Amino acid sequence: MEKIIFYSLALIMIVFAIASVISRKMLRSVIYLLFVLAGIAGIYFLIDYNFLAAIQLTIYAGGIIVLIIFSVLLVHHIELELAIPKISKQIITVLGCLIGLGVFLVTIYGHEFNVIENNNTTTTAEIGTLLLSYETGGFILPFEVVSVLLLAAMIGAIVIAKGKKLIDKNDETI
Amino acid sequence: MIPGVTIYEILTVTSILFFIGVYGFITRKNLISILISVELILNASVINFVVINKYLYPDMLQGVIFSIFIIAVAAAETALAVSIIINLYRQISSVEVKDIETMKY
Numbered sequence: 001m002e003k004i005i006f007y008s009l010a011l012i013m014i015v016f017a018i019a020s021v022i023s024r025k026m027l028r029s030v031i032y033l034l035f036v037l038a039g040i041a042g043i044y045f046l047i048d049y050n051f052l053a054a055i056q057l058t059i060y061a062g063g064i065i066v067l068i069i070f071s072v073l074l075v076h077h078i079e080l081e082l083a084i085p086k087i088s089k090q091i092i093t094v095l096g097c098l099i100g101l102g103v104f105l106v107t108i109y110g111h112e113f114n115v116i117e118n119n120n121t122t123t124t125a126e127i128g129t130l131l132l133s134y135e136t137g138g139f140i141l142p143f144e145v146v147s148v149l150l151l152a153a154m155i156g157a158i159v160i161a162k163g164k165k166l167i168d169k170n171d172e173t174i
Numbered sequence: 175m176i177p178g179v180t181i182y183e184i185l186t187v188t189s190i191l192f193f194i195g196v197y198g199f200i201t202r203k204n205l206i207s208i209l210i211s212v213e214l215i216l217n218a219s220v221i222n223f224v225v226i227n228k229y230l231y232p233d234m235l236q237g238v239i240f241s242i243f244i245i246a247v248a249a250a251e252t253a254l255a256v257s258i259i260i261n262l263y264r265q266i267s268s269v270e271v272k273d274i275e276t277m278k279y
Contacts, residue, residue: 115180
């Protein structure tokens with residue numbers, strides 16, 4: 001049963017990823033990306049990390065997709081179609097990607113992973129304890145650094161997107 | 175872990191996703207499309223962290239914590255990229271890569 005779910009999720013993810021990369025309509029390619037992200041959340045549910053799946057659904061599917069849709073609607077003429085790259089460039093890029101994929105797969109299948117059979121369940125409390133522990137192996141310092149980084153990113157985004165005033169009110173010569 | 179699914183199959187899927195993202199990153203000519211491709215690449219790497227944690231080191235949680243940090247950094251990066259794109263559009267009315275010379279030097 002899990003096998004069927006995994007294979008259908010993988011198929012959905014790959015098909016929609018390709019569609020999102022080659023679609024000529026901007027808004028559609030964003031929606032295809034939304035399907036890919038939801039499929040990834042499904043994989044997190046399958047391997048029993050419920051907290052990560054919830055994070056994926058709220059931050060990626062809820063937050064980042066909405067941000068990108070906002071930017072598409074603000075800056076792009078929706079009826080406009082994206083330019084198709086040259087055929088020669090497409091072929092060269094596909095070949096390069098296939099070679100890279102081949103190298104990856106040869107490396108992965110040549111490596112012997114010693115997989116540990118397990119059925120552990122991770123509770124959210126364990127993740128929270130590890131995030132805030134200040135003993136050896138705890139993650140309190142990166143946690144605080146990330147909080148400062150998010151604050152800085154928020155202030156920076158506001159300052160950059162606000163920009164300069166297009167017309168100065170005191171300047172009456174314009 | 176997922177019953178009946180080996181780690182090799184999951185790593186294959188994530189490698190394919192990663193290279194689809196690389197393809198889009200190279201061929202697209204629009205800043206927002208490039209941002210979408212970067213999201214694909216980041217997500218493929220996050221799945222790798224989580225899966226390797228679950229299959230090889232089930233007693234630890236380091237992979238999960240790192241993927242949470244990756245998601246946080248990706249959110250910050252997207253917010254900044256969107257604000258830069260909006261600012262560029264106000265100045266030069268275009269988001270095509272070939273028109274953007276303001277930030278080059």
